Amino acid sequence: MPITKKEIEQMATLSRLELSEEEKESYTTEINNIFSFIEELNKLDTSSVDITVHAIPICNIFREDVVGETLELGKALQNAPDEKDGQYRVPRIL
Numbered sequence: 001m002p003i004t005k006k007e008i009e010q011m012a013t014l015s016r017l018e019l020s021e022e023e024k025e026s027y028t029t030e031i032n033n034i035f036s037f038i039e040e041l042n043k044l045d046t047s048s049v050d051i052t053v054h055a056i057p058i059c060n061i062f063r064e065d066v067v068g069e070t071l072e073l074g075k076a077l078q079n080a081p082d083e084k085d086g087q088y089r090v091p092r093i094l
Contacts, residue, residue: 002032
């Protein structure tokens with residue numbers, strides 16, 4: 001079903017776009033070309049094609065969770081702009 005110039009004008013209004021007459025004609029032609037290409041793609045037999053989420057196979061690589069050295073409390077808080085009871089103190093955000 002081809003798109004009409006009137007539908008392009010409606011989409012432009014909804015998108016709050018001002019289009020010239022040449023742009024309306026051009027977009028009508030371009031969108032109809034895109035729709036005809038999609039119709040051609042829909043004619044292809046894809047029943048033997050596996051469904052893919054990614055173009056290449058990917059897998060997550062996890063490392064072992066190993067406990068390492070931690071900072072002393074004083075060193076961790078030495079650059080804190082404000083600190084109270086061994087914790088960072090930040091402005092309240094509501």
